[in-house]
Amino acid sequence: MNGVHDMGGMHGFGPIEPERDEPVFHARWEGRALALQLAAGAWRKWNIDASRHSRELIPGPEYLRMTYYEKWIAGLIELLVQTGLVTRTEVEKGRPAPGTTKAVPPLTTAQVPDLLLSRGVQYTRDVQATPRYKAGDRVRARNIHPTGHTRLPRYARGHAGVIRHDHGVFVFPDTNAHFLGEQPQHLYSVRFEARELWGETAPAQDAVHLDLWDSYLDPA
Amino acid sequence: MKDLHHHGHQELPSDMALRVKALESLLVEKGLVDPAALDAIVDTYEHKVGPRNGARVVAKAWSDPGYKARLLKDGTAAIAELGYTGRQGEHMVVLENTPRVHNLVVCTLCSCYPISVLGLPPVWYKSAPYRSRAVIDPRGVLREFGLELPQGVEVRVWDSTSEIRYLVLPERPPGTDSLSEEQLAELVTRDAMIGAAKVAPPAKGVRP
Numbered sequence: 465m466n467g468v469h470d471m472g473g474m475h476g477f478g479p480i481e482p483e484r485d486e487p488v489f490h491a492r493w494e495g496r497a498l499a500l501q502l503a504a505g506a507w508r509k510w511n512i513d514a515s516r517h518s519r520e521l522i523p524g525p526e527y528l529r530m531t532y533y534e535k536w537i538a539g540l541i542e543l544l545v546q547t548g549l550v551t552r553t554e555v556e557k558g559r560p561a562p563g564t565t566k567a568v569p570p571l572t573t574a575q576v577p578d579l580l581l582s583r584g585v586q587y588t589r590d591v592q593a594t595p596r597y598k599a600g601d602r603v604r605a606r607n608i609h610p611t612g613h614t615r616l617p618r619y620a621r622g623h624a625g626v627i628r629h630d631h632g633v634f635v636f637p638d639t640n641a642h643f644l645g646e647q648p649q650h651l652y653s654v655r656f657e658a659r660e661l662w663g664e665t666a667p668a669q670d671a672v673h674l675d676l677w678d679s680y681l682d683p684a
Numbered sequence: 685m686k687d688l689h690h691h692g693h694q695e696l697p698s699d700m701a702l703r704v705k706a707l708e709s710l711l712v713e714k715g716l717v718d719p720a721a722l723d724a725i726v727d728t729y730e731h732k733v734g735p736r737n738g739a740r741v742v743a744k745a746w747s748d749p750g751y752k753a754r755l756l757k758d759g760t761a762a763i764a765e766l767g768y769t770g771r772q773g774e775h776m777v778v779l780e781n782t783p784r785v786h787n788l789v790v791c792t793l794c795s796c797y798p799i800s801v802l803g804l805p806p807v808w809y810k811s812a813p814y815r816s817r818a819v820i821d822p823r824g825v826l827r828e829f830g831l832e833l834p835q836g837v838e839v840r841v842w843d844s845t846s847e848i849r850y851l852v853l854p855e856r857p858p859g860t861d862s863l864s865e866e867q868l869a870e871l872v873t874r875d876a877m878i879g880a881a882k883v884a885p886p887a888k889g890v891r892p
Contacts, residue, residue: 471812471815472792472793475816477817480829481808483806486807488803488804489729490807492701493704496705496708498725499726503717503718503721503722504711516794532795533700540707550714558706558707568715569715569718569721571718573723576724576725580729580771581732581770581771584769587846615846616845617792617845619792619819670822670823670838670839670840670841673842675843676845
C-alpha cells in the first residue's frame with residue numbers, strides 16, 4: 465500500500481538526531497510492548513509480514529505522530545482482535561470476558577533463548593522454484609501499486625537495475641501478510657544506480673541495493 | 685482501526701504505560717502469555733544481545749583473514765561460529781567497507797535491523813528522517829554523522845526490504861597493528877557497523 469511508512473526518498477522530516485548513551489528501552493512499557501508482541505506471536509496466528517502490515521494500516525497522521533513501540537502496541541491489538549485471541553471489549557475493559565477458559569501460553573521462559581538467540585524464524589523454503597533471473601541480468605521493478613502489503617518501495621518502482629546475487633527461495637510477503645499462502649520464490653539483491661533512481665544530480669558511482677522477489681521484476 | 689481512532693491521539697508515555705499494563709494483564713489472565721517469558725524477553729534484549737556481539741565479529745575478521753573470507757562468503761554461518769544466531773539474524777550478509785566503497789544500511793519501509801549482532805535499533809535508525817533520507821541523500825546523512833566521504837568513494841546503500849539482514853564490516857583503522865582481538869573489539873562502534881561512521885583510531889595512551 466502507498467502509505468506513509470514507505471518513506472524512502474521523502475523530504476521534510478528534518479535532521480537525524482542521534483542520542484548519546486541511548487538506553488535499550490526509554491520506558492519500562494517499551495520492553496513489555498516488544499515482549500508482548502513476541503510472546504503473543506508464539507500462538508502462530510499471524511506471521512512477520514502480517515505484523516508489519518498491521519503497523520502500516522495505522523492511519524498516516526497517527527503513524528507519523530506515534531513512537532515506534534506505540535505503533536507496535538496499536539498493531540498488536542488489531543492482530544489480537546482480528547485473529548480472535550481477544551475481543552475489542554476485552555481490550556477496552558482490560559479483563560477477560562466472563563466465563564473465559566484460561567489457555568496455556570505457548571511461549572515458556574525455557575523457550576525464549578531458542579526463539580531469540582538460537583533458532584529464530586527461518587524465512588527460506590526448501591522448495592523447487594525456477595529463478596527467472598541470474599546475476600548480471602538487467603531487470604525493471606514493476607510499476608505496481610497494490611493496496612495491500614508489499615516490500616517493493618515506491619522509489620524503486622518502474623526503475624531499471626541489475627541482479628547482483630540470488631539469495632535463494634524465500635517466503636513472499638505480499639501474499640503471506642494476507643494469509644494467502646507463502647508463495648516461496650527467488651529473492652535477489654538488485655543494484656539500482658543512484659542516477660537511475662534520483663536523476664542526474666546524484667553522484668555517478670553511488671547506488672542503492674534492494675532485495676526484491678521474482679514477482680516484483682520484469683526483464684529490462 | 686476503531687481502537688486507534690479512539691485512543692491514538694496525543695498519547696503521553698504515562699498513558700502508554702497504563703495501556704500496555706492493561707493489555708499485559710488481560711493477556712496474562714487469559715493465559716495467552718506467560719509473564720515470566722515476557723521478563724526473559726526483556727532481559728535478553730537489555731543484557732544478552734547488543735553491538736558488542738557485532739564488534740567481536742568485526743575484530744575477528746580484522747585479525748583472522750580466513751575468518752574474514754568465510755564471513756564475506758556466508759555471513760550467517762561465520763557469525764554463528766561466534767555463537768550469534770537467532771531472531772533477526774537468521775539470514776546475514778556482511779558488507780565490507782574499503783577505501784573505495786562505503787556501505788550504509790537502512791530499512792525505508794519499517795526498521796529492519798540485524799538484532800542478533802547489534803541488539804535493538806537506536807531511535808534515529810527507526811526515525812522518519814533517517815528512513816527517508818538514507819536512500820536519496822546518503823552523503824548528506826553521513827555528513828550529519830560527521831563523515832565527509834571523498835567524491836571518488838562509491839556509496840552503496842542497502843535497503844533491508846527482505847529478511848536478509850546486513851552488517852557492515854568497517855575498515856580497520858590505522859595504528860592498530862599491535863592490538864589484540866579484544867582491544868580491537870573495544871574500538872568498534874554500533875554506528876560503524878550500520879555504516880553511519882568509520883571506526884576511529886585508538887586514542888593516544890592505549891597500549892597493547
